[in-house]
Amino acid sequence: MTTFYLIAALTTLSGLLYLLILLIKNFVSRKNLKRALGVNFGSHMIPDNQLHAVQYCYVNHVNHQGPGIDFFMMCAAMPHNSTSFIVVRERVFDKFFKLLGISSEFQTGYRWFDKRYYIISEPNKIIQDHLLVNEKTCKIIADLLAEGFDYIKLEGGTLKTGFSTFTGWRWFRSGVIERSATLLTQLRDSLEADYPRNKRPKRAKSLSCCGNTESFVNFYIKIPDKLLRHHSRKWVRQRKLWLLSAGYVFSIGIAFMVVGVFLDPYSVIEFEQVFTKGILYLAFPVMLLHLLAAGIHLSGRARSHKELSWIAVLNGVGYTFIAIMMLQISNGVFDNSPVVSHPARLIDTDRYSSSKGPDDYYIIVESWRNSDTEKLSVSQSFYNSSTQRINETVNILTKAGLFNIEWLYDYRFDSEVPRQENKWE
Structure with missing residues (x-):
């Protein structure tokens, strides 16, 4: 039994070491990615001669009055001056524009839009219920919003689209930036057909979100396509690794459950103590560490909530079985307390039959x-002899347990010869 315990302990420790390696690789990869993108938490701009028609802008909220919110934006320069407008989703409308006293009754009437989108012209001055643009433009805007963006904005000769989230890397999924850049360029060309061509204005020196320009530090970054493709493949590999680790824990937990159900080593008198202590002191802390590491690594990415849900379920089941059985086995293997005899009168016997496994016998x-x-759970032979000896005295031999969880060491009638040591020792 000691060999089995050592194998189980080494297996669990190797799993925890694997999680630690994943966590370290997570922080290293995020640091390298930020360095490759040139991201820093301050004002930074690439020179004008390096700008392209479509720019990827990462805008960091630095308002010290509340928690920071990250805005990921894409913008395309417009070759003319035109009226400013913004298209927002309902949650953005409620969060920002209601504070400006804008009524929520204004929303787009275009059939391409969902009812949760609002088109606002000159948001700090006047409100219009729709824009006088053609149907093709509306279709492109709807396609952009379908990619997950919260708003589209035309301001200061720059067409911008973006979304708010709690992490800057949420939308680095496969193809989303390439598709959005194409749609944004198409939208720019479509708007050129709607508005007269004028002299190309100078690029705006600052970006704004929802009319608030004082709470943002802006900088432009150009993300290489090769890096995006690499990051997308890397994200798929990382997701598979975390799911594999959760499945690994689940498999080990099932193995421990089989040992507990069919062998029941070092059977405890009160199983609730093992269950409670195993959950509180072993399963929950380790599961929380595993889920926290996975959450840090996967949070904010597309479909990450599904992976985290599966990881939570698999880890919850796996670590629970592992913790209970390891605690029960450790409680008996390393218990050096003396054997205590408890004479008790036999009251009745009980038998639980199952079609999927062996019967369970109790006294x-x-x-x-x-x-x-x-x-108490007993062997079949002792159960058979007990059915004819009701009201006789049974000597119940127990030990205190390493974790003060009393466990059943042996049992016999007074007239029986003392049995051998516990089969697990």
């Missing part, structure tokens, strides 16, 4: 603790 005796009776 019910008077309690030597603060309860009325005790129901």
Whole structure:
């Protein structure tokens, strides 16, 4: 049994070491990615001669009055001056524009738009219920919004689209930036057909979100396509690794459950103690660490909530079984306390039959603790002999346990010869 325990302990430790390696690789990869993108938490702009028609803008909220919110934006320069407008989703409308006193009754009437989108012209001055643009433009805007962006904005000769989230890397999924850049360029060309061509204005020196320009530090970054493709493939590999680690934990937990159900080593008197202590002191902390590491690594990415849900379920089941069985086995293997005999009157016997496995056999005796009776799991042979010896005295031999969880060491009638040591020792 000691060999089995050592194998189980080494297997669990190797799993925890694997999680630690994943966590370290997570922080290193995020640091390298930020360095490759040139991201820093301050004002930074690439020179004008390096700008392209479509720019990827990462805008960091630095308002110290509340928690920071990150805005990821894409913008395309317009070759003319035109009226400013913004298209926002309902949640953005409620969060920002209601504070400006804008009524929520204004929303787009275009059939391409969902009812949760609002088109606002000159948001700090006047409101219009729609824009006088053609149907093709509306279709392109709807396609952009379908990619997950919260708003589209035309301001200061620059066409911008973006979304708010709690992490800057949420939308680095496969193809989203390439598709959005194409749509943004198409939208720019479509708007050129709607508005007269004028002299190309100078690029705006600052970006704004929802009319608030004082709470933002802006900088432009150009993301290489090769890096985007690499990051997308890397994200798929990382997701598979985390799911594989959760499945690894789940498989080990099922193996421990099989050991507990069919072998029941070092059977404890009160299983609730093992369950409670195993969950609180072993399963929950380790599961929380595993889920936290996975959450840091996967949070904010597309479909990450599905992976995190599966990881939480698999880890919850796996770590629970592992913790209970490891605690129960450790409680008996490393217990050096003396054997204590408890003479108790045999009250009844019980048998639980199952079509999917072997039967379980129990004896019910008077309690030597603060309860009325005790129901103990016994062997089939002892059960068969007990059915004819009701009301006789049974000697229940127990040990205190390493973690103060009393466990059943042996049992016999007074007239029987003492049995051999516990089969697990």
